[in-house]
Amino acid sequence: TQLLEQSPQFLSIQEGENLTVYCNSSSVFSSLQWYRQEPGEGPVLLVTVVTGGEVKKLKRLTFQFGDARKDSSLHITAAQPGDTGLYLCAGTSGTYKYIFGTGTRLKVLA
Amino acid sequence: DVKVTQSSRYLVKRTGEKVFLECVQDMDHENMFWYRQDPGLGLRLIYFSYDVKMKEKGDIPEGYSVSREKKERFSLILESASTNQTSMYLCASSDRTYNEQFFGPGTRLTVL
Numbered sequence: 001t002q003l004l005e006q007s008p009q010f011l012s013i014q015e016g017e018n019l020t021v022y023c024n025s026s027s028v029f030s031s032l033q034w035y036r037q038e039p040g041e042g043p044v045l046l047v048t049v050v051t052g053g054e055v056k057k058l059k060r061l062t063f064q065f066g067d068a069r070k071d072s073s074l075h076i077t078a079a080q081p082g083d084t085g086l087y088l089c090a091g092t093s094g095t096y097k098y099i100f101g102t103g104t105r106l107k108v109l110a
Numbered sequence: 111d112v113k114v115t116q117s118s119r120y121l122v123k124r125t126g127e128k129v130f131l132e133c134v135q136d137m138d139h140e141n142m143f144w145y146r147q148d149p150g151l152g153l154r155l156i157y158f159s160y161d162v163k164m165k166e167k168g169d170i171p172e173g174y175s176v177s178r179e180k181k182e183r184f185s186l187i188l189e190s191a192s193t194n195q196t197s198m199y200l201c202a203s204s205d206r207t208y209n210e211q212f213f214g215p216g217t218r219l220t221v222l
Binding site for chain 1: 155209212
């Protein structure tokens with residue numbers, strides 16, 4: 001069974017701090033997506049990574065796909081209250097099956 | 111921008127009622143999905159469809175059925191709602207090139 005484990009599960013930090021969220025699996029994925037979900041809303045796609053070692057930046061967010069395409073990380077620089085939410089990673093091997101991570105609930109305090 | 115819309119944001123139904131949840135996407139995506147999301151259980155796939163009139167069971171199809179008569183529309187049907195189907199229901203679509211899933215805003219269903 002494919003699993004995607006995210007860590008940490010919960011994170012509460014002060015505005016301006018940096019943080020990193022990890023997404024790990026023993027399986028190889030052809031692509032991996034990161035989403036942010038706010039309470040009562042659907043997940044919003046932030047980025048897709050497809051190449052081993054790939055790094056993508058979205059303003060203060062930096063996403064990296066592991067060389068072996070089994071893991072990924074999301075780094076947020078100078079977190080802001082607007083970054084608060086549930087962060088989900090999801091991997092796919094090119095079929096219709098998407099494996100979702102367990103989620104990281106981030107709270108950024110002003 | 112990809113847009114996935116769901117027919118209702120909030121729905122309250124009684125046990126035994128038939129419930130229809132509709133999802134429409136405007137990006138000509140081949141694939142469409144229905145998930146439910148529950149605290150501590152994450153997202154679980156109910157059904158998906160890779161083409162019109164084609165459907166495949168996901169991980170938890172019991173108590174649900176689906177219909178895809180048009181490419182842009184994917185419906186989830188609860189034949190006889192039960193309290194354990196109270197949940198957040200999320201529809202998603204994806205293309206076959208990039209495999210990126212785009213989600214709708216969700217329907218919070220409460221079955222009394």
